[in-house]
Amino acid sequence: MSCAGRAVVFDMDGLMLDTEPSYKYAWQRAARDLGYELEDSLYDTLIGRCEADSEAELTRAFGPRFSIPEFRRRWSEHWRTRVEERGVPTKDGLLELLSLLEERGTPLAVATSSDSCRAGFSLRSAGLEHRIPVIVAGDQVAKGKPAPDIFVEAARRLGVEPHACVALEDSDAGVLSAVAAGMRALMIPDLQKPSEAALRSALRVLPSLRDATPVLLSLLA
Numbered sequence: 001m002s003c004a005g006r007a008v009v010f011d012m013d014g015l016m017l018d019t020e021p022s023y024k025y026a027w028q029r030a031a032r033d034l035g036y037e038l039e040d041s042l043y044d045t046l047i048g049r050c051e052a053d054s055e056a057e058l059t060r061a062f063g064p065r066f067s068i069p070e071f072r073r074r075w076s077e078h079w080r081t082r083v084e085e086r087g088v089p090t091k092d093g094l095l096e097l098l099s100l101l102e103e104r105g106t107p108l109a110v111a112t113s114s115d116s117c118r119a120g121f122s123l124r125s126a127g128l129e130h131r132i133p134v135i136v137a138g139d140q141v142a143k144g145k146p147a148p149d150i151f152v153e154a155a156r157r158l159g160v161e162p163h164a165c166v167a168l169e170d171s172d173a174g175v176l177s178a179v180a181a182g183m184r185a186l187m188i189p190d191l192q193k194p195s196e197a198a199l200r201s202a203l204r205v206l207p208s209l210r211d212a213t214p215v216l217l218s219l220l221a
Contacts (some may be wrong), residue, residue: 012112014190048171050144093209109134151181152206
C-alpha cells in the first residue's frame with residue numbers, strides 16, 4: 001500500500017449526518033413499546049458502538065427477558081419512519097468541507113457503525129451516496145468500534161496506511177477506534193460529552209465541522 005498523500009475517514013452518524021437524535025428517539029420509543037425505559041444516561045454510553053455491542057449492553061441492563069429481535073424490529077421501523085418524515089440533515093459545514101476535499105483530490109472514506117443497509121439509506125437520503133467512494137459499515141468487520149477493525153479496513157480500501165489518514169469522529173468509541181488503528185483523530189462531539197480517554201486520544205476537540213476544516217486542511221498540507 002502507498003503511503004503517499006493523506007486521506008480522510010469520516011464517521012457518519014452524528015458527524016456527517018444529524019441522525020443521532022432520530023436514533024435516540026427510535027431506540028427509546030422501541031424500548032418503551034416493550035415496557036422498558038431507556039434512560040438518556042444509558043443511551044449515551046451506546047453512541048458510536050456497533051449494534052451487537054449495544055444490544056449486549058441492553059440485555060445486561062434490562063435482563064434476558066428483553067427481546068432483542070423485537071426491539072431491533074421496532075426501532076428500525078420507528079427510525080425509518082422518522083427519517084422519511086423529516087429527512088436526513090447534514091451537519092453544518094459538511095458540504096463545504098467535502099467540496100474542498102474533492103477539489104484537492106483527497107481520498108475519502110466513511111467508517112460507520114451502522115449496518116450496510118442503513119448506511120446506504122442514510123447517505124442516499126442526504127444525497128451523499130456518490131460523494132464518498134469508500135464506505136465501510138459495521139456489519140463488514142469482525143469487531144466494531146472501539147476496536148480498530150473498521151478504520152484499518154477503510155485505510156486498506158483507500159490504499160493508504162492508517163497513519164496517512166485523519167479520522168473525523170463525534171464519539172468516544174470512534175476516536176478510540178481510529179487512534180487504535182494508527183490514525184490521527186479530530187473529535188467534533190455531538191450528543192455525547194467526550195470522556196477523559198477520548199480527550200487524551202484525540203488530536204483536537206472542536207465544536208463543529210466548520211471549526212475543524214482549517215485544522216484538517218493544515219494536517220493535509
